Amino acid sequence: MTSYDPYQPDQQPGYPPSAPVPQQWGTQPYPVQPYAPQPYPMVAYPMLRTSGMAVAGMVIGIVALVLFWVPFVDVLLGFLAVGLSWAGMIQADRPGFTGKGMGIAGLVCGIIAVIPALVVMLFFFGLFAAGAACGISC
Template sequence: MTDPYQQQPYPGQAYPGYQPSAPLPVPYNGGQYASPYPGQYPGYGVPMVPMVPLRTSGLAVAGMVVGIIALLSFWVPFFDIIVAAAAIGLSWAGMVQGRKPGWTGSGMGIAGLVCGILAAIPGVILLVLFFTVAAAGTTSCAVYC
């Protein structure tokens, strides 16, 4: 039986009586990007490039807010059409600006465009009904002729 507390060879030393089957690995020193301080991990080899923060499109934010207002006020006959048209225009401009390099907000522009279109559809229907009822009210037989 062997002694379990017998000193083992250090890394890089072969066991007594055995030859290594492959050359031992050479530790990486990091090259030109190595850490100047001992005991630290070496660098990854690529220097860091500072990132420029992205700017959010104010037109997209305004288009989304106005689109939500238009969606909530679709039952107001004339106000909704004006607000929905403004939401569609602002959102479209915000989407165009959000696609440019260095800008974000394209998703808010899409949300404002969808809200503006969804608000314009019932707004136009209610506006047509409003004018139909107003025109029928001026005739002598009213709506139920």
């Protein structure tokens, strides 16, 4: 008696030898052409990073536009947006950084937010000054 491998059904007694395996789907009937090298080497460009200060300046500028009616907070946010956006625009001019457009947007939003904030703040303090000078009878 011959020994047989249980994992090979062709060798088990009582089974006929297996038929040849047909070609599988997705295989190519012709040999694959080798990859042709490039005639010149590819240049690796560094990844560009967005300036975080420009993004922060733009976000704070938008928040300052929304909160223009809050007297002290908006002036603080407006000047902070102008400063961060200015620094972000300078950083975006360096090689490897982007985001100059966001810096410009934050600068414009910050400047536009400071103007009505100053008007509201002057009106706010003008009412209290007139009320203290005039008293209750005015």
